Amino acid sequence: MEASRKKVGLLDILAWLIALVLFFPIFWMALTAFKTEQGAYSPDLFFVPTLDSFREVFARSDYKAHALNSIYISFGSTILCFLLAIPAAYRMAFFPTPKTRSTLVWMLSTKMMPSVGVLLPIYLLAKSAGLLDSIWGLILICALMNLPVAVWMSYTYFCEIPKAILEAARVDGAGLFHEMRDILAPMALPGISSTALLLIILSWNESFWSINLTSAKAAPLTVFIASYSSPEGLFWAKLSAASLLAVAPIMVMGWLTQKRLVSGLTFGAVK
């Protein structure tokens, strides 16, 4: 008994240490954001905080426009993604065929290709479809990019639901719509909502396509951060302030929903 408690204590410390290491860069970024440009590269923990960098960032770029684009893109792509992923996952979970497993693996394999490998064809397609520098173009790209993740996660959650319940409903005369709304939805909702959160975060953080496919009008917050990075000149404080502003909304959202997110993500794993 004594020994096992001690073991847990050590594990706890380890977990805290890992969390600290993971969190440290964000903490340091937040700290640097409130320093002056000259103090930004000193390792001091105590200093007189200033809002200069934030003022400069707001004066130099249109934060609101970028943030709104980020919101449209992450929510829009998540909705589009679910419209396609849920029917697919439903079919695969409840009416599997011998090929279902390999279809799933094939879908996942599309995530293994580096994005830059398809940059030129996608760029040309977007150009001829008029989707360059357009919110719709990015919504489409983010939805496609996240589709395998969405299908896989929804599939895992659907598999947790006993088939017999759905069959019972069908025996009682429930149609497809009825079955979806009254039986499947309440049971799958925790899983679906944590998937939605994950998809929103993934689209929010997507930088490769947003930097390459947008220029002025549809640029989200990732492009906003990129505009503060510079190989010639010291901009650490401003870069930190811009980054803090860019991650703040999603961090707050993650904080508020962390319980659901964690339970949803571990739902399938600890069967």
Place this chain on the structure above:
Amino acid sequence: MIKHLTSLALFLMALTSFAAPKTVTIAAVNNPAMIELKKLSPKFEAANPDIKLSWVIVEENILRGRVTTDISTGSGQFDLVFLGLYETPIFAKRGWLREMKNLPASYEVEDVFKSLRDGLSFSNKLYALPFYGESSMLMYRKDLFEAKGLKMPEQPTYDDIQKFAAALTDKSAGIYGITLRGKPGWGENMAFIGTLVNTSGGSWFDMKWKPQIDTPEWKNAVSYYINLMKNYGPPGATANGFNENLTLFASGKAAMWIDATVAAGSLSDPKESQVAGKVGFARAPIAVTPNGSHWLWSWAFAIPTASKSGEAAEKFALWATSKEYINLCAADTGWATVPPGTRQSTYENPEYQKSSPFAAVTLQSLQTADPTNPCLHPVPYHGIQLVGIPEFQSFGTVVGQSIAGALAGNMSVDQALKAGQAAATRAVRQGGYLK
């Protein structure tokens, strides 16, 4: 009724399309001079109500990829782009850029440094207007030199540098004799190493495009660089590019630094630098020959042929690179921060000379940097710290990675240069230069 409404709608649409100002979308790098330009640009818009500017500012490497994709596919997302001295002639050759002709007499194009005009031209036609220009020079801590009783000659040699670095290094006090670029990349460590190889008598290729990386000149230069950095440089030097070195020098951790002349402005600004007022400036050191001992670089405005607002973009580019703009900038933030390195007249201005202790050295460096004659022996390419062919980005970076590997101690200098020679040989053979 419906007919009337339709014609009214059509009329309104026509009206808005005529009245709407032309939007010029500008793709630019993030650096202090650029930020100042963006800040002052409303003055241009006020004087030209028919033009509206829209800015896309990104980091240099992202910009390079972004602009290349846009221009090569003819997408026309950008009307005005920031191009470097390296890309401009390569892009112009493919017909991707509009020629900068019919420049008004008031622009005084002769006032722009000839080295830059040559670098931004292709077959004697100008394709970009330089917004800022830089060469490389030696920056050193006057106070540390005085404390040790050392004196910097006007034109130091690399032997001098070795002696100074040995005398000034005080690792227990956290002061390193010298810091240099170590981060691998054609525009990072190879920019410096390229100049060191040139002045040591080496070159990238001979007149038949045979790579020269396995020659004794390269070996001497690279061995010198690695010994210098290992003995007197900061630890972890392979992570240091321009910015990291600027941070090291500005926080007083290095006694000497050879890098871009634009660093001088930041180092002299007490808001950014802890060593402001203590920095001396000298010409970049030489070894065997002065040819190619300091580089030449410029960020310039170019107009893609696919742009739909070419005329308006040209108007803005002329304004942003004019004498008037430099005066406007000086009136706004003072002479020390005007875009450097483009016009002779800036350096003749007594106010600029007074506020910028580095003006004389910068001017000399810019005037003597000759991309058409970069080495001791004649070479088939243009460019001092670069080779003006599209393949250079890739093999330049491979060579940079090998040398960084040798600096980190993962391989010997011979191994690094052998790998570099193989990469360069493959590239020029595939490119059809080497028969």
